[in-house]
Amino acid sequence: MSDLASTTNSPTSRFQVPRRLFSTLEGVFNEELFFLILSVFIGIFSGLAVVCFRLAIDWTHLALLGPLPETHNWRLFAVPSLAGLVVAVLVLQVFPGIRGSGVNQTKAALYIFNGVIPFRTAVGKFICSAIAIGSGQSLGPEDPSLQIGAGIASALGRRLQISREKLRLMAPVGAAAGLAAAFNAPISAVLFVIEEVIGRWSAGILGSVVLSAVSSVVIVRWFLGSEPLFRIPVTTFKRPTELLAYAVLGIVGGLASVVFAKSIGYLRPRLKALPRWTQYFQPALAGLLVGLIAFLGAPQIMGAGYDSMDQAMHGQYAWKVLAILAVLKIVATTFSFVSGTPGGMFAPTLFIGAMLGGAVGDIERFYFPQLTGSTGTYVLVGMGVLFAGFLRVPMTSVFMVLEVSGNYEIIVPVIIANTFSYLVSRGLQTVPIFDLLSRQDGLILPSLEENREETILRVEDAMLPVPSIILSAQDYVDANARRIQNSADTTFLVRMHPSGWNTVSRDLLQRLFQEGKGELTLASVLPPQSLPGLYPDLALDAALRYVNVYPLVPVVNRADSRKLEGVISRDAVFTKYGSTQTVAGV
Amino acid sequence: MSWNLSKLVPRSAPLILLILTLAAAVSFAAVSHLVVRFTANQQARGRKLYAQGLADADAARYDDAIDAFRAALTCDPTNSQDQLSLARALRDSDDPRRLDEAESYLIALWQRTPQDAAINLALARVAAHRGSIEDAARYYHNAMYGVWNSNPDANRSKARIELIQFLLKKGASGNAESELMVLAASLPPVPAAHVQAAQLFEQAQDYASALSQYEEVLRLNPENSGTLAGAGRAAYRSGNYAAAQGYLRAAVDSNPRDANSRPLLATTDLILRADPFHGHISDAERNRRISAAFAQAEKRLTECAGQTNVDLKTTTAPTASPLATLQSRWTSAQPNLARLRSPAETDLPDSLMDVVFQIERQTAEICGQPQGLDLALLLISQKREAATQ
Numbered sequence: 001m002s003d004l005a006s007t008t009n010s011p012t013s014r015f016q017v018p019r020r021l022f023s024t025l026e027g028v029f030n031e032e033l034f035f036l037i038l039s040v041f042i043g044i045f046s047g048l049a050v051v052c053f054r055l056a057i058d059w060t061h062l063a064l065l066g067p068l069p070e071t072h073n074w075r076l077f078a079v080p081s082l083a084g085l086v087v088a089v090l091v092l093q094v095f096p097g098i099r100g101s102g103v104n105q106t107k108a109a110l111y112i113f114n115g116v117i118p119f120r121t122a123v124g125k126f127i128c129s130a131i132a133i134g135s136g137q138s139l140g141p142e143d144p145s146l147q148i149g150a151g152i153a154s155a156l157g158r159r160l161q162i163s164r165e166k167l168r169l170m171a172p173v174g175a176a177a178g179l180a181a182a183f184n185a186p187i188s189a190v191l192f193v194i195e196e197v198i199g200r201w202s203a204g205i206l207g208s209v210v211l212s213a214v215s216s217v218v219i220v221r222w223f224l225g226s227e228p229l230f231r232i233p234v235t236t237f238k239r240p241t242e243l244l245a246y247a248v249l250g251i252v253g254g255l256a257s258v259v260f261a262k263s264i265g266y267l268r269p270r271l272k273a274l275p276r277w278t279q280y281f282q283p284a285l286a287g288l289l290v291g292l293i294a295f296l297g298a299p300q301i302m303g304a305g306y307d308s309m310d311q312a313m314h315g316q317y318a319w320k321v322l323a324i325l326a327v328l329k330i331v332a333t334t335f336s337f338v339s340g341t342p343g344g345m346f347a348p349t350l351f352i353g354a355m356l357g358g359a360v361g362d363i364e365r366f367y368f369p370q371l372t373g374s375t376g377t378y379v380l381v382g383m384g385v386l387f388a389g390f391l392r393v394p395m396t397s398v399f400m401v402l403e404v405s406g407n408y409e410i411i412v413p414v415i416i417a418n419t420f421s422y423l424v425s426r427g428l429q430t431v432p433i434f435d436l437l438s439r440q441d442g443l444i445l446p447s448l449e450e451n452r453e454e455t456i457l458r459v460e461d462a463m464l465p466v467p468s469i470i471l472s473a474q475d476y477v478d479a480n481a482r483r484i485q486n487s488a489d490t491t492f493l494v495r496m497h498p499s500g501w502n503t504v505s506r507d508l509l510q511r512l513f514q515e516g517k518g519e520l521t522l523a524s525v526l527p528p529q530s531l532p533g534l535y536p537d538l539a540l541d542a543a544l545r546y547v548n549v550y551p552l553v554p555v556v557n558r559a560d561s562r563k564l565e566g567v568i569s570r571d572a573v574f575t576k577y578g579s580t581q582t583v584a585g586v
Numbered sequence: 587m588s589w590n591l592s593k594l595v596p597r598s599a600p601l602i603l604l605i606l607t608l609a610a611a612v613s614f615a616a617v618s619h620l621v622v623r624f625t626a627n628q629q630a631r632g633r634k635l636y637a638q639g640l641a642d643a644d645a646a647r648y649d650d651a652i653d654a655f656r657a658a659l660t661c662d663p664t665n666s667q668d669q670l671s672l673a674r675a676l677r678d679s680d681d682p683r684r685l686d687e688a689e690s691y692l693i694a695l696w697q698r699t700p701q702d703a704a705i706n707l708a709l710a711r712v713a714a715h716r717g718s719i720e721d722a723a724r725y726y727h728n729a730m731y732g733v734w735n736s737n738p739d740a741n742r743s744k745a746r747i748e749l750i751q752f753l754l755k756k757g758a759s760g761n762a763e764s765e766l767m768v769l770a771a772s773l774p775p776v777p778a779a780h781v782q783a784a785q786l787f788e789q790a791q792d793y794a795s796a797l798s799q800y801e802e803v804l805r806l807n808p809e810n811s812g813t814l815a816g817a818g819r820a821a822y823r824s825g826n827y828a829a830a831q832g833y834l835r836a837a838v839d840s841n842p843r844d845a846n847s848r849p850l851l852a853t854t855d856l857i858l859r860a861d862p863f864h865g866h867i868s869d870a871e872r873n874r875r876i877s878a879a880f881a882q883a884e885k886r887l888t889e890c891a892g893q894t895n896v897d898l899k900t901t902t903a904p905t906a907s908p909l910a911t912l913q914s915r916w917t918s919a920q921p922n923l924a925r926l927r928s929p930a931e932t933d934l935p936d937s938l939m940d941v942v943f944q945i946e947r948q949t950a951e952i953c954g955q956p957q958g959l960d961l962a963l964l965l966i967s968q969k970r971e972a973a974t975q
Contacts, residue, residue: 034599041606048610048617055624062628067635067657160602223621225664231690307660314687376686 035166036208039173042156043212046149046177047219053126053148054182054224057141060134061303076136076299077291083135084283087128087341092279095124099340102147104438106175107197107445115154115167122151128342132283136302138290138332140347142182146197149178149216169205172197173212180213181220183346184229188400189213195393196434199446230310232405233376243416245371249360249378250385250417254424256356257389260330260349261425261433268338269440279340286339290332300325301332304347309354309383315375317355319362326355345433349390350383357382377413380405384414389421392432397422459543460536462576463555463566470495470564471504471522478518481509491551494522499562500530501554536565540576543568625662632662639671648679666695670708677712688712703732707745714752722752723761743769747782754789762790770799777803777810784816793824800833811841822850825969827857856962862939863970873926876938879963880923883945884916886960890953909952912945943967 064079091098097105098121109117129144153174157167172193180189190206190213198205271282293301300308312322333348361378365371380401387397401414431439438445469487471480471494484492484506492509494502504526512518512525532546533556546553547570557563639654655672662668669691676688692709699705710725726749734741746769753762766786773779784799800817807813818833834851837844858864862875891898891909898913919941922934946964950956956964 037603038606041603041610044610045613048613051617052620055620058628059624062631062661067631067660223617227664231687231694233686233690307656311687314690315683316687374686 031166035162035169036211038156038160039208039211040215042149042153042170042174043177043180043215044219045152045156046145046174046212047181047216049122049126049148049152050145050178050181050216051220051223053130053141053145056126056130057134057303060130061136064135065302070299073295076294076302077288080136080287080291080302081284082287083131084137084285084287084339084341085280087132088280088283090124090128090131091283091340091342092276095120095128097121098124098128098147098342100337100342100437101143101344102150102342103143103175103196103434104441104443104445106147106150106171107199107434108438108443109150109154109171110168110197111445112443114164115157115169115171117147117151117154117171119151119155122148122155125151125342129344132336132341132343133303135287136290136294137283137287137341137343138301138303138305138329138336138348139341139343139345140304140350141344142179142346143344144342145178145182146175146193146344147178149174149176149181149212153177153212169208172205173208176209177212177216181216183400183404184217184220184226185400185403186210186213186217188396188403191396191399192393195396196391196447228406229306229404230313232380232407233314233374235374235377235380235405235407235410236372237377237409237413238372242371242373243413245361245364245368245373246381246413246417247420248364249357249381250420251424252360253353253356253382253385253417254389254421254428256326256330256352257386257421257425258428260334260352260386260390261429261436263330263334264338264433265429265436265440267334268437271338272340272440282339283336283341286335286341289335293328293332298325298328301329301351305329305351306347309351309379312354312358313376313379315358317358319359319366322355322359322362326352326359329355345391349386352390353383353386354379355382357385373413377410380407380410381413381417385417385421388418389425390433392422392425392434394418394422457540457576458536459534459538459540459555459568460566462540462543462572463536463568464572465566466564467493467567473497473502473523473526474521476518477509477512477520477522477525480504480522481513481518484509493552493554493564493567494526495562496523496530501533501556502526502529502531503550503552505551533561534568540573543573547573628661629665632658632665632668635661636665636668636671639668639675643671643675643678646678648675651675652679652684666698669695670705673712674708677708677715682715685712685715700728701733703729703734703738703741703745706732707748710745710749717756719753719756719758719761723749726752739774743772743779747786750786750790754786759790762786763792766790766792766795770795775806777806777813780806781813781816784820788816788820788823791823793820794826796820797824797826797829809840811837811844814840815844815847818847818850818854822854825965825972827854827861827965827969830854831858853961853965856959857965860959860962861966862935863966869927872935876926876935876942877923878959879942880916880920880938882959882963883942886949886956887913887916887945890949893953908948912941912948915941916945939970943970 064083065075097118102125105121106117109115125144125147129139129141133139133141133144150171151174153170154167157170162170175197176189176193179192180186183189190209193209194206271278274282290302308325311317312325317325329348329352333345333352336343337345357378357380358375360382361373361375364378365373383404384397384401387400388394391397397418398411398414402408402411432447435445435447467489469483469489469492471483471492473494473496487506490506491503492506494504496502504522512520517525531550531552531554533554534543534546535558536555537558543553547568551569553568554564555566555568557565635654635658639651639658642648642651642654652672652675655668655675658668659665659672673688673691673695676684676691689709689712692705692712695702695705696709706725706728710722710729713721713725726745729745730742730749746765750762750765750769753759753765766783769786770783773783780799780803784796784803787793787796787799797817797820800813800820803810803813804817814833814837818830818837821827821830821833831851831854834847834854837847838851841847860875860879862872862879867875887909888898890896891907891913894907894909896907896909898907898910919938922938926934926938928934942963943966946956946960946967949960950964955961
């Protein structure tokens with residue numbers, strides 16, 4: 001009691017209590033734990049930013065177009081055109097580098113710019129995308145949300161002056177948070193960031209990505225409620241034979257994806273190559289085109305189009321309307337995107353897929369009335385189909401549909417359709433859309449699809465057969481010397497006891513014999529070293545670490561390390577690399 | 587100066603986290619403020635559109651109402667009232683393609699508040715539009731036992747009446763009668779409620795229950811001519827002609843322009859005068875009625891044969907008409923009329939009237955519903971048949 005009294009009465013003790021507290025807490029943290037906690041904050045800040053972004057889009061839309069745009073209203077083409085002019089000026093004069101979706105820029109930040117995304121870019125993306133999408137340009141809010149999240153994370157990381165290694169990882173962590181908040185779907189966001197932004201499976205960052213995604217979704221649900229993007233109708237899958245119908249949808253979706261991707265790939269560099277002054281008018285002209293389509297009877301194609309997808313899901317449109325909307329959306333989104341207007345392609349992709357799915361489903365059911373899948377089921381599957389075919393993220397496409405629908409009954413149709421779409425798209429359009437856009441901008445970034453297609457060489461590919469002579473460490477030197485007399489090899493593998501491996505050269509063994517050590521065991525005269533054991537399934541790269549140090553490296557069985565599967569040498573490894581054409585980075 | 591996380595963390599991690607927490611709290615508060623203001627603004631706009639939608643829906647301009655409710659939902663996407671009204675407008679728009687969307691809105695609402703009676707009632711109506719008896723009955727029952735925001739008893743009764751009407755429309759009379767029994771047991775002492783129940787009983791062809799409902803109304807309001815006519819009609823349909831005569835006469839007396847009750851009263855009078863099985867008549871009167879009925883049957887047979895160009899003399903199968911067969915039966919039974927006075931012939935009235943009844947039924951099938959005494963005899967035969975079953 002007296003201690004407490006003396007502590008609290010002392011003027012300096014007021015500062016000692018927090019200092020003690022901090023010193024105690026400091027012992028708890030290490031770098032990894034701190035980074036994980038930081039991921040939660042990135043999620044919170046990104047979530048808050050995405051909430052504001054959505055409000056900004058809604059507010060802009062209501063202010064400029066009203067709650068429910070009607071056809072044949074002059075505002076339909078005037079608003080996106082004028083807004084396009086404003087956006088162009090902002091992009092060209094104030095916020096350079098915010099053109100397009102933002103996915104590539106985030107990926108470039110990870111791989112080229114050491115995780116740096118200027119905060120100004122995030123601010124610019126927020127403002128310009130809100131104006132563009134709110135005014136009706138045929139673009140979505142998801143990709144900008146991803147870049148806004150990544151920008152916030154990057155700014156936070158730089159403010160905290162964290163290491164370059166960790167700063168690089170901040171961008172994908174923030175990207176996952178932004179995308180999860182925009183989609184209200186954390187699993188899909190995590191998968192997309194792994195498939196498209198990081199481009200490889202990396203366990204090290206997975207925890208942070210998941211934490212940021214989940215915390216941002218919690219924030220968004222806190223403010224905007226947990227209402228799903230769509231009201232999912234009853235979706236059923238009864239007969240396995242119906243998978244054929246979904247396979248057809250996959251093929252059609254794959255073809256549509258190719259048309260969409262090729263249109264963007266063809267027009268984007270050509271419009272970028274036009275004189276700079278034309279870039280002030282390109283978004284306005286794209287807006288005019290979108291507005292005219294809306295004015296003439298298809299206002300559904302404006303903006304993200306979630307309401308129209310919802311109505312398509314509930315059979316509100318005949319198949320002809322659905323097909324026309326899909327085609328018009330491809331046209332509108334292509335022009336909106338290639339004009340350099342900031343905005344995303346996620347929502348338009350879903351829109352095109354939804355309309356196409358509904359149209360194909362209705363046609364199939366017209367000719368085959370025994371098909372039991374509802375229009376809503378085909379619309380949902382169609383969304384995944386375009387996602388898989390256009391964005392080329394097969395895993396994300398499956399989980400996105402499941403997460404959005406909350407219905408696992410349709411997992412088989414989704415997988416089948418997405419697989420067909422992915423294969424058709426990959427067959428007809430070798431380079432995925434995001435890689436294509438990067439290359440058009442002069443950037444070569446790694447991709448998961450590239451990794452998947454890369455031939456991985458394994459130890460077993462370069463492994464030599466088990467040598468005919470294996471010496472025993474327990475045998476005498478003279479006995480071992482006699483065994484190698486007729487062999488042409490220069491190095492021999494020695495089996496140690498009770499376990500382990502070593503090597504001995506012909507010269508060393510003969511010298512030991514000549515020095516009169518023939519009656520000593522090989523174990524007693526060999527230098528005390530144990531060779532590392534390799535396994536046949538390991539990547540051949542793993543062998544490189546050892547073949548320069550040891551002339552022979554044993555390849556052993558994973559279940560029994562005493563069982564020799566073969567050996568590997570430096571020559572064998574280099575011969576294998578030399579003889580195999582592998583996909584290598586430029 | 588080059589910092590990295592490993593150097594930074596041991597020194598000031600708690601401080602950094604404290605600052606981040608404070609920054610998050612401040613940002614959270616700021617965004618909360620923004621969201622609240624934006625939401626309030628949007629809700630106000632949504633309320634205007636909602637009111638416009640309601641006006642359109644009331645005027646049966648469902649397309650306009652749907653647009654207005656959709657716009658209201660754009661402003662306030664989570665508003666249950668907007669969703670429910672949109673679902674109702676979609677359902678009432680008589681476009682089968684819109685039922686799916688209506689249902690999905692309602693299902694989403696139902697998942698949030700399964701006890702809400704209004705949502706269950708709306709779902710029941712969607713199921714009724716689809717013609718699904720099972721689903722409609724389930725949701726109607728949920729509505730009856732659910733939570734109503736106002737007038738729970740009246741609303742429950744309305745929901746049950748709606749279910750009964752749906753069941754009757756779908757021909758599920760058994761289910762409808764069960765619901766009617768429950769309804770009748772819980773009716774308030776209000777004439778209109780009993781009249782409605784009586785009419786529903788009539789639709790379900792349970793005329794005895796309908797009569798008792800009308801009698802209940804008459805107990806509350808004895809002078810109502812419409813109720814008297816209803817009671818007379820129910821009594822007439824249930825075969826209670828004595829009661830029917832009293833109610834119908836009173837109905838005609840109180841409303842001489844009642845064109846529906848007058849022919850019923852005339853037929854009832856005929857039935858009561860012609861029925862040979864009436865309990866309070868002498869043997870002589872019974873024999874007279876049998877003889878008159880027998881003669882009337884022959885007349886009806888001849889007229890019907892004339893209408894259909896049937897030769898009553900051809901009685902040999904297979905070309906014989908059913909009317910000719912009846913004529914043959916009538917001819918062979920006619921001599922028995924003379925033996926009616928004999929006390930030993932106890933079965934004779936029945937066998938003679940059996941011929942009469944067969945003729946009336948058969949001619950009604952072939953030549954259509956009879957009039958006058960023939961109709962009276964037909965109804966007597968139906969009552970007799972029902973009594974023996």
